[in-house]
Amino acid sequence: MWLDGEGAGFVKPILRAVGLAKVYENGDVKTPALQGVDLEVAPGEFTAVAGPSGSGKSTLLHLLGCLDRPTSGETWLGQQRTDQLDDFARARLRLHEIGFVFQAYNLIPVLTALENAAFVLELRGVPKKVRHEKAMAALEALGIADLAHRRPNQLSGGQQQRVAVARALAAEPRVVLADEPTANLDSKTGLALIELMKRLNAERGMTFLFSTHDPRLLEHVNRIVRLEDGRVVADERVGAA
Amino acid sequence: MWALAWRNVWRHKTRSLVAAGAVAAVVLFTLVFFGFVTATTNGMFELLTSESGHLQVIGARAREVQDFDARLIRDAQQVEAALLRELPAVRLRRVLEVPALISGETRARGALIVGVAQDEVLAQRFAQEHVAAGRLPSPGSWDEIALGAALARALQVELGDPVYVFAPGTEGWGAAAYTLVGLLAFPQTAYEIQAAYLSLEGAQELAAPSAVSRLEVHLVPERGVVTDAVIEDAKARAAAALGPAVRVETWREASPDTAAMLDLMDPAMAVFSLLIFVLAGLLVVNTIYLGLVERIREFGVIIAVGADRWRVMRMVLAESLVLVAAGTAVGLLTGGLLLVSWADGFRMPGLDEVLAEAGLPAVLYPAVTPAQVAVTVGFAVATALMAALWPAWVAGRLEPVEAMRHVA
Numbered sequence: 001m002w003l004d005g006e007g008a009g010f011v012k013p014i015l016r017a018v019g020l021a022k023v024y025e026n027g028d029v030k031t032p033a034l035q036g037v038d039l040e041v042a043p044g045e046f047t048a049v050a051g052p053s054g055s056g057k058s059t060l061l062h063l064l065g066c067l068d069r070p071t072s073g074e075t076w077l078g079q080q081r082t083d084q085l086d087d088f089a090r091a092r093l094r095l096h097e098i099g100f101v102f103q104a105y106n107l108i109p110v111l112t113a114l115e116n117a118a119f120v121l122e123l124r125g126v127p128k129k130v131r132h133e134k135a136m137a138a139l140e141a142l143g144i145a146d147l148a149h150r151r152p153n154q155l156s157g158g159q160q161q162r163v164a165v166a167r168a169l170a171a172e173p174r175v176v177l178a179d180e181p182t183a184n185l186d187s188k189t190g191l192a193l194i195e196l197m198k199r200l201n202a203e204r205g206m207t208f209l210f211s212t213h214d215p216r217l218l219e220h221v222n223r224i225v226r227l228e229d230g231r232v233v234a235d236e237r238v239g240a241a
Numbered sequence: 242m243w244a245l246a247w248r249n250v251w252r253h254k255t256r257s258l259v260a261a262g263a264v265a266a267v268v269l270f271t272l273v274f275f276g277f278v279t280a281t282t283n284g285m286f287e288l289l290t291s292e293s294g295h296l297q298v299i300g301a302r303a304r305e306v307q308d309f310d311a312r313l314i315r316d317a318q319q320v321e322a323a324l325l326r327e328l329p330a331v332r333l334r335r336v337l338e339v340p341a342l343i344s345g346e347t348r349a350r351g352a353l354i355v356g357v358a359q360d361e362v363l364a365q366r367f368a369q370e371h372v373a374a375g376r377l378p379s380p381g382s383w384d385e386i387a388l389g390a391a392l393a394r395a396l397q398v399e400l401g402d403p404v405y406v407f408a409p410g411t412e413g414w415g416a417a418a419y420t421l422v423g424l425l426a427f428p429q430t431a432y433e434i435q436a437a438y439l440s441l442e443g444a445q446e447l448a449a450p451s452a453v454s455r456l457e458v459h460l461v462p463e464r465g466v467v468t469d470a471v472i473e474d475a476k477a478r479a480a481a482a483l484g485p486a487v488r489v490e491t492w493r494e495a496s497p498d499t500a501a502m503l504d505l506m507d508p509a510m511a512v513f514s515l516l517i518f519v520l521a522g523l524l525v526v527n528t529i530y531l532g533l534v535e536r537i538r539e540f541g542v543i544i545a546v547g548a549d550r551w552r553v554m555r556m557v558l559a560e561s562l563v564l565v566a567a568g569t570a571v572g573l574l575t576g577g578l579l580l581v582s583w584a585d586g587f588r589m590p591g592l593d594e595v596l597a598e599a600g601l602p603a604v605l606y607p608a609v610t611p612a613q614v615a616v617t618v619g620f621a622v623a624t625a626l627m628a629a630l631w632p633a634w635v636a637g638r639l640e641p642v643e644a645m646r647h648v649a
Contacts, residue, residue, distance in 0.1 A: 067545055068642045088549050095547025106542040106645065110248035120546050167546070 012079070013040035014175055014207050015064050020073035022059050022230075033059040035230040036073070041209055043174075046201045048218055049211040051227035057211035058179050060227065064209070065098050065177045066090040078174070095123055099168030101178035101210070105160040107152040107167075113139060113159075114148040117166040124171070131170075138170035139163070142196060158189035165193070169200060178210035182217060194220050246559035249532065250567075260521075260528040261568035264621060267521040268572025269579070271514040271617045276580045276607030278510045280587070282503050283466075284602030289499060290492050291366060294334060294457030295472050296479060297490050298324065303455075304488070309340065309411065313452040314487055321456060327482035328475055332360035334457040335441050339448040341408040343388075343437055345396035352392060352437045354406060356444020363459060375400045375423035378440045385440070387423030389433035400424065406437070411448035419443075428597030469493075511616060518620045525628035529561050533632045540636050541644025550637035557636045561629030562622070569621040573614070583607045 020037040023030050034056045041047055049057045062068040063075050066082050075083045077097060082090065094100075099120075107116045117138050121131035139145045142162040152160050161181060168176050178197070182190030194217050201208050218224050218238075226234035250257050298320060303312040314320055317335065325331070335358045343352040358380060359367070368377055378385035386404050388396070398404055398421055407416045419439070427433040445451060460467045460475055472491050480489040493500035533540070544553060586604040589596070593603040 062642050065545075068640075091544070091547055091549035094545065098547075100545055102542065102545075102645065104538075104645075106538065108245075108539060108542070110245065110252060123543075123547050123552065 011042050013076070014043045014078055015039070015041035015209060016074075016076035017060070017064060018074040018076070020060070020063060020075065021071050022056075022063060022068070023071045033230055034063070034070070034073075037227075037230070037232055039064075039225060039232065039235075041175075041207060043207050044201070044205045045223055046198055046208045046221050047210075047223040047225060048221040049209065049225045049227060050213065050215075050218055051211075052213060055227040056230040057213075057227055059230075061177045061179050061209065061211055065100060066093050067100075095120065097174045099171055099173035099176040101161070101164050101168050101176065101181045103180040103183045105152070105157070105164045105184070107160055107163055109152050112149050112151055113144065113155065113163045113166075116152070116163050117148075117170050119167055120171040134172075135166065135170045138166035141169065141200065142166050158185050158193065161185060161189075161193055162196070165197065169206075173206075175207045175209065178208065180211050180213070182212065182214060187214075187216065190214065190217065191220075242556060242559050243563065246556065246563045249536075250560050250564045253528075253532065256528050256531065257564060260524045261564055261571070263521045263524045264565050264568025264624070265572035265575070267514075267517050268569050268617055268621055269576040270517065271620070272573065272576030272609060272614070273579055273607065274510060274514065275609050275613040275617065276576075276583075277587075277605060278506050279609060279613070280605035280607045281601060282506050283608075284605055285499065285503060288602055289496060290459070290467070291370075293492060293495060295460045295467055295492055296458035296476055297492075297495050298456040298458065298479065298483065298487050299454070299490065301486055301488050310449075312454060313337075313449055314455070315449075315452045317451060317453040317456070320483060320487055323482050324456065324458070324479055327478050328458065328460075330461055331475075332363050332459040332461060334359035334363050334459070335453045336455050336457060337441055337444040337449060337452060338454045339408050339411065339444055341406050341437075341448075343392070343396065343407075344405045345398035345402060348396050349405075350392075350395055351435065352406075353435045354408065354437050354439060354444055354447065356439045356441040356447075358441035360459070371425045371427060373424045373426040375421075377423055378438060378443065380440055381442045382440045383443045383446055384417075384419050385422045385443070386419035387425050387438040388421060389436040390424045390426050391430055391434035392437060393421065393424050395434060404437075406447060408448045413446050413448045413450060415447070417443075417447050428594075507613075514617070514620060518624045522624040522628045525561060525565060525624060526631065528564065529557065529629050530632045530635075532560065533557065533636055537639065537644050537647040540639050541641045541647065544639060545641040545645060553639070554633040554637040557633035558626065558629045561625045561632075565621050565625035565628075569618060572621075573618075580607050580609060 017037050017039040020034050021032070022034040023032045037060060049060060051057050063070050070083050074081055077093060082093060085093070108119065111119065114132060114135050118131040118135035121134060136145060136148060139148050142165060144159055144162050147155060147159055152163070155163065182193055185193060197208055198220055200206055212218070222237065224236045224238060225232060298314070300312045300314050306312060321333065321335070337356040339354040339356070341352055341354045342349055364377070373390050375387065377387055388404065393399070396404070400421055402421050404419045404421050405416070406419065409415050425433070425436060425438065427436060439447070441453070458475070458479065460471060462471070476489050476491050483489060540553060586606055588604050596603055
């Protein structure tokens with residue numbers, strides 16, 4: 001727990017991992033991906049999980065995002081312990097509390113940018129008019145409102161990733177988890193996307209936790225959690241730009 | 242969900258068109274087949290009842306005994322009068338059948354002498370359908386006879402020739418000479434070669450004065466067709482009015498084999514259609530499953546962003562329903578247009594005699610009932626659901642992380 005900015009009291013973490021371990025088994029071969037990770041992320045933080053390939057960044061995000069189950073340890077979202085929930089409860093949490101941005105964009109090719117951005121809201125059962133308004137607002141915030149009616153195959157990589165971010169943002173989740181969101185983008189576009197996410201974090205107070213192995217992006221975050229071989233080797237608070 | 246399903250279905254147009262086309266073909270085929278089954282059933286019913294009536298009044302022991310005398314209704318006029326008092330609006334055909342020996346100048350053979358007196362409408366219909374040459378014996382005539390054309394050929398007699406009939410052991414003259422006034426054609430050759438028609442009075446004088454073998458009752462519907470319920474009601478009234486001296490039978494009881502066959506046609510057709518739908522369903526399974534395999538990553542993302550397993554299963558089912566609905570709509574439309582185009586009757590060229598021999602009408606009037614359309618659509622919906630069950634189950638069990646790593 002941290003003291004809040006005003007020093008008025010303790011802030012409860014929105015994401016928490018306690019002794020988190022994950023071992024992938026393939027036949028007799030066991031591959032440890034995480035080995036006893038302890039981590040707390042406070043609301044409104046803009047945190048990067050850094051480390052080389054295979055260090056366990058994606059696995060950590062998947063476990064915290066209720067996409068996978070740990071071999072041992074605990075995961076928490078706010079006051080809710082999530083690693084013991086059943087599939088339906090975890091799906092509900094992902095739908096209502098967490099926004100995801102994936103490395104490969106993962107847009108639905110038959111939907112337009114607007115429909116993709118509104119997709120999570122559609123799953124929530126939000127009426128069409130409302131969800132399109134929210135999705136359009138998210139696209140506008142990301143500067144791609146004029147591409148709203150294009151399909152993914154008519155967009156560049158950077159534009160597709162912005163739509164993916166818009167999909168996460170339109171649903172107004174408590175936390176956005178982004179797994180290497182800039183990995184498929186050139187450095188300029190990647191940097192622009194991080195700046196954009198940083199701005200949304202500052203304007204909306206939305207919590208961002210993203211993984212990256214690109215050292216240039218780390219200059220723009222508040223906090224860097226470094227992983228190596230499935231362990232946290234450093235947890236640095238830095239002065240973001 | 243439906244819009245997404247529609248777009249997903251048409252991602253692979255050729256594959257989806259083949260599957261939807263198969264469904265359309267099966268729906269079309271089923272609809273047309275149902276139409277012809279209905280037409281055949283109605284046609285056979287019409288043929289059967291126009292030949293033998295909706296009801297028959299026979300001697301009380303006619304079904305149990307073989308003896309000619311014992312099978313007769315002796316007081317025919319009284320029975321007829323009582324019947325007409327209860328059912329005044331019916332048309333009657335009075336029939337006396339006499340087994341006899343018949344001969345021309347040179348040849349002889351066994352025959353069935355049929356004395357007939359009937360309502361004018363029935364007589365006209367009978368003449369239209371069966372008189373191949375000449376005419377029927379005049380009502381009340383004692384010396385005119387019409388023979389089945391095959392029987393006339395067997396006896397080597399022609400119109401105007403004398404024909405001799407011997408019915409020994411009966412209560413009439415037992416023998417008489419007639420002039421051949423007509424040749425009759427019947428679809429069943431076996432009947433044509435033994436049928437010899439007299440007036441009822443002529444037959445009664447020959448073998449059984451005042452008696453008949455049966456009264457055929459032809460109901461006249463006030464509107465529409467004569468239903469089984471109407472027939473059963475008429476039977477009950479006739480039986481009550483005529484008492485135990487005679488037996489009243491519906492056409493079903495008089496021709497149980499034919500009735501059973503007609504009753505089986507719809508269920509048999511339904512089973513047959515179901516089998517064809519199963520084959521079409523395999524194509525739908527293939528289309529939906531391939532669509533799933535190619536989009537495993539996509540389903541992984543959909544699950545990752547919050548869709549639960551039931552939601553994913555519903556999405557797959559929706560795609561199958563959309564695909565089958567498109568095919569069903571096309572099938573219903575084309576099938577409906579075909580049936581409408583045959584509204585004035587459908588005749589298979591060159592098959593009239595074959596159909597007639599089988600007791601089927603030469604001209605069919607295909608039509609479908611709402612129930613048959615509902616069964617067709619029901620089969621299509623069931624096909625869509627069954628075809629999607631397995632792919633939907635597979636999709637619902639995907640683990641999002643593994644699915645998003647999947648490489649097609």
